[in-house]
């Protein structure tokens with residue numbers, strides 16, 4: 001990180017300004033999303049944090065935050081953080097969905113693409129915010145203060161797009177070899193080329209292991225994994241030259257992302273002008289580490305140690321520039337560990353999914369049983385949104401839907417199946433998110449025309465990956481290990497306390513709006529202002545008691 005930072009920023013002087021308790025609104029809002037940073041991981045590692053994450057955790061902490069909807073994936077999660085709305089309003093129901101009416105030969109649609117661009121597919125796509133149905137915080141700021149700038153830097157395009165939307169000043173994301181943008185006609189800051197050159201030189205070299213603390217070394221234990229993967233659990237991210245996948249699933253990606261963010265702060269003079277700016281930083285490495293190694297080994301321990309240090313380095317840059325800033329930090333979703341290690345920890349129900357539950361295999365089985373043609377069902381996985389083949393007659397679609405719901409429900413690994421009709425008929429819940437039923441969680445990520453014909457929810461502790469040759473662990477369920485995320489607010493010079501009451505990531509926008517004095521009309525967003533953080537005008541959530549919402 002230090003090497004990247006030195007390259008990306010002018011002389012980095014770590015002379016932290018002595019902060020006083022501020023009485024005026026901050027000039028720069030920094031919003032961190034740590035991809036796959038579950039509240040379980042935050043609770044486990046909080047006593048270990050020494051640097052940036054410890055500083056931010058000295059503010060107001062909601063340790064029971066929620067990405068409250070069922071579809072706990074990167075795109076829906078990022079769509080809630082800076083819009084104040086659930087995916088049922090943002091329209092971002094998943095990372096991918098199926099559009100059988102779109103007219104493209106590839107019926108799969110990527111959440112952050114414009115599928116109307118000729119010659120594209122869901123894998124070779126044109127990055128675009130076109131599917132995001134609501135304005136972002138940056139857009140509201142720019143409407144109120146014409147001089148406000150909205151900037152995003154991320155390890156993933158979809159995170160940067162969903163945190164900024166259509167009206168954005170700079171948006172940079174890692175595409176495998178370098179940081180790129182989808183913005184046309186926007187001058188590229190010099191620091192982007194500089195950061196890309198430094199990272200390319202770093203990637204071209206092999207990398208030795210990161211240093212593991214005694215706490216991390218105590219977690220090192222090789223765990224055999226079913227389904228084709230090598231054992232995991234004892235690793236410190238040594239990699240070969242040019243191994244971009246290993247670079248991405250290591251602390252190196254976040255170091256590069258933070259260095260570029262710091263460089264943009266300098267070059268754009270963020271937080272230094274009359275109107276306030278917002279900088280969204282989505283740090284993706286924790287997610288790639290979780291998918292590649294699981295969440296409870298030495299690898300995740302080293303990742304979170306380095307992330308703590310690198311966020312500290314970034315905050316030190318802001319301090320040394322004398323910027324008046326405030327921070328919000330959360331995650332797009334949580335995650336769970338590999339079932340093999342969960343069983344060793346006593347979770348006897350932990351298991352990998354039966355591959356027969358995949359939409360493709362289930363569809364072919366039912367098509368044969370019913371004497372139909374085609375593939376029957378479309379879906380990305382063995383859970384979540386599943387679609388009926390719409391080339392079948394209306395009568396056959398109904399027969400197939402009934403048969404599919406019955407077949408999934410009868411499977412011992414399935415907790416519940418809801419049809420689109422049942423979900424649409426469910427009111428959006430108004431109770432705190434820790435009290436929502438499964439169908440209420442499903443309702444919060446249901447959007448007509450994009451959601452499936454039915455939704456499959458696997459039992460708790462089932463990992464929906466059978467073939468582990470690429471990824472071994474994941475998220476995406478409506479269970480709390482995937483839904484519960486930390487929500488933190490901090491400003492240098494201010495200390496806060498830890499709240500055990502639940503908060504929702506949709507509460508971040510109205511809260512930050514109150515922090516900078518931006519009026520958000522009541523009822524215009526799903527979230528509520530958090531009174532423990534800001535001087536809210538109604539409606540708000542009080543610090544200790546959460547009423548109907």
Ligand SMILES: [Zn+2]
Nearest residue numbers: 036074287291
């Ligand atoms: Zn992920």
